[in-house]
Amino acid sequence: MSRALTDQITLAGRTAPARVIFGPHETNLAEGRLFSGRHVAYYERRARGGAGIVVTEVASVHRLDHPYERAPLAETNGDGWARIVAACRPHGTLVLAGLGHCGLQGSSAWSQSALQAPSRVPDPSTRELPAEMTGADIDAVIEGFRRAAAIAVAADADGVELDAGPTALLRQFLSGLTNHRVDEYGADRLLLLREVLTAVREELGTKRIVALRLSCDENAPWAGITPDAAAVWARDLAPHLDLLTVVRGGLYTPETYRPGAHTPETFNDELCRGISEAVDGAVPVVLQGSVVDPARAARALDGTCDMVEMTRAQIADPDLVRSIRDGREPRPCVRCNQACLVRDFRNPIVGCIGNAEAGHETRPPVRPTRATRDVMVVGGGPAGLEAARVLAERGHVSW
Numbered sequence: 001m002s003r004a005l006t007d008q009i010t011l012a013g014r015t016a017p018a019r020v021i022f023g024p025h026e027t028n029l030a031e032g033r034l035f036s037g038r039h040v041a042y043y044e045r046r047a048r049g050g051a052g053i054v055v056t057e058v059a060s061v062h063r064l065d066h067p068y069e070r071a072p073l074a075e076t077n078g079d080g081w082a083r084i085v086a087a088c089r090p091h092g093t094l095v096l097a098g099l100g101h102c103g104l105q106g107s108s109a110w111s112q113s114a115l116q117a118p119s120r121v122p123d124p125s126t127r128e129l130p131a132e133m134t135g136a137d138i139d140a141v142i143e144g145f146r147r148a149a150a151i152a153v154a155a156d157a158d159g160v161e162l163d164a165g166p167t168a169l170l171r172q173f174l175s176g177l178t179n180h181r182v183d184e185y186g187a188d189r190l191l192l193l194r195e196v197l198t199a200v201r202e203e204l205g206t207k208r209i210v211a212l213r214l215s216c217d218e219n220a221p222w223a224g225i226t227p228d229a230a231a232v233w234a235r236d237l238a239p240h241l242d243l244l245t246v247v248r249g250g251l252y253t254p255e256t257y258r259p260g261a262h263t264p265e266t267f268n269d270e271l272c273r274g275i276s277e278a279v280d281g282a283v284p285v286v287l288q289g290s291v292v293d294p295a296r297a298a299r300a301l302d303g304t305c306d307m308v309e310m311t312r313a314q315i316a317d318p319d320l321v322r323s324i325r326d327g328r329e330p331r332p333c334v335r336c337n338q339a340c341l342v343r344d345f346r347n348p349i350v351g352c353i354g355n356a357e358a359g360h361e362t363r364p365p366v367r368p369t370r371a372t373r374d375v376m377v378v379g380g381g382p383a384g385l386e387a388a389r390v391l392a393e394r395g396h397v398s399w
């Protein structure tokens, strides 16, 4: 029988109400490095709209990792996670705490100290030259992941998602592009990830979800992670995981994470199918990357993946899953990357050209008024359509 986006799925004994994930992403909604009330409202809104799982903005597991000004810091965010969990749980949505470290792809601007990396390989986009991590530095990162996982457990999160994606230190250790070490972490490039997984599992036990976001193709076959290598790792790691999200990109191609409309929709289909075949049901697999069309997403559940990540689609329409349940077309994400691209020194708040409420969920909702009028809306672009929508919700007649 074919599977539907609105089907439940049980992971580590916890049931998500739908197979659609709101993936981890930068929002700039933090206050300093703390999750804010705006974060809570932002996630609650997607949970109310039916999201199966919310993965919170990746929090750094070590104080020295400070990739952008308002990047959450795990050690200070127990209360923030607890508030997000309390807001989402009544809707049945599972909450995973996103945990990571950007290594050489961070920024020294905020920490004012050298970036940490497996080897002294500069980031081609920032040209920052990192320091090679010592054994003690590596131990501190493992300990950071362990401590962060313990804090997420204390906050009653349903689990954690570990970031080994295109901007992550864990991926930098996996890749021949960035790991030139001559110690055991160079001889076995999977070692750090395995040690982190062991530490995190010790804190979570088997009744909470350990998810991994793994770059399975760095688009740099001469030394980078290839789909074939990733398939072998995925098979090795599957017994230790409850969920595996297949992503693409690395040192030279971090932008393949969330490309614009010039890249075809669901461009990771084939990559994801290869990983699903490799793990052969040992762990549920998630398709990520420009999954914006519910019909296409539903088709992917038959053979390519067990769940889909639809991040920008739910920034554009927080009621995406509810719309699918009700047989309505969701408000579309056109992959313009205009208002949701927020890595910028001006710290813009996450937003959406199609959804003026995205990032502003703490504002009072639009309510009907008794003093209705006829209003002419001039222009039928996104602003005119939004104006007409809000006017209609207020009870005005627009034409």
Ligand SMILES: Cc1cc2nc3c(=O)[nH]c(=O)nc-3n(C[C@H](O)[C@H](O)[C@H](O)COP(=O)(O)O)c2cc1C
Pocket: 023, 024, 025, 026, 027, 058, 163, 165, 213, 257, 258, 288, 289, 290, 291, 292, 309, 310, 311, 312, 313, 340, 341, 342, 350
């Ligand atoms: C504003 C924004 C910021 C993002 N930042 C991160 C990030 O810091 N870490 C991460 O793992 N993914 C990040 N992503 C990637 C998303 O989690 C998701 O994988 C990506 O948007 C592709 O999925 P989509 O096409 O469904 O949006 C970001 C996405 C957006 C829209």
